[in-house]
Amino acid sequence: MKSLLRLVLSAMSSTRLTVGSLACLMLLVAYGTLYQALHGLFEAHQRIFDAWVLMLGGFIPFPGVRSVILILCVNLSAVALTRIKRSKSSIGLLCIHGGIALMLIAAAGGGMMRSESVLTIGKGETTAQSADETGRTLTLPFRCTLLDFSIKFHPGTTSPADYQSRLHIEGPAIDRDVVISMNRPFRYHDYTLYQSSYRDDEAVPVSELAVVKNPLRALPPVASIIIAAGLLLHFGIKLACLARERHG
Secondary structure, eight states: OOHHHHHHHHHHHHHHHHHHHHHHHHHHHHHHHHHHHHOOOHIIIIIIIIEEEETTTTTEEOOOHHHHHHHHHHHHHHHHTTTTSSGGEEEEHHHHHHHHHHHHHHEEEEEEEHHEEEEEETTTTTTEEEOOTOOOOOOEEEEEEEEEEEEEOTSSSSEEEEEEEEEEETTTEEEEEEEETTTTTEEEETEEEEEEEEESSSSOOOOEEEEEEEETTTHHHHHHHHHHHHHHHHHHHHHHHHHHHHHH
């Protein structure tokens, strides 16, 4: 049993697995960035960044961003268990690995824990309600007033290149105008509003905003602080050891 556990940990902590996963992640991020430029941030999140599996060409399965992140998280944990020595000098490395693992958990776990709804609002209207995919009405902790809506088309076509909403947001600790476009979301506490669609067949322009609630949205900044602290601690310990050796 112990030999099997060592074999599994060795496979999970493989450098090849790390390099392969990072290469896949880089390809997915590059593809997602190009896709975002053409289809907007919300569509890119839906189809690429929050996917477990991508179907290339419609029939070739390829690991999605969530799957790659999960593999990297397991890989980093295995490395921390098998390759980092338990000593005071390794505290910084453990912080770095822990911070990276926390960031990966936030990316994967946030996607599973988040909820989505759609806020539909006409120009001049005010609302604090959105609807989820079941049609259930949700009350948001802030009110939105659509001040203006504009569309830019590709030259010589009727295909929209960008569309944006200018809203007034009013709620606890906020009372200001914001602009939300295809690649410019608005974030408020656990909520993120994306410009997802529009309707121009009404008497007044109607904007459709995707409302995403993610309770883990604050974790990436915390993880970044832990990683930065781990780097400072690690290099500080290394410099202290080097100084002792020179004067020793």
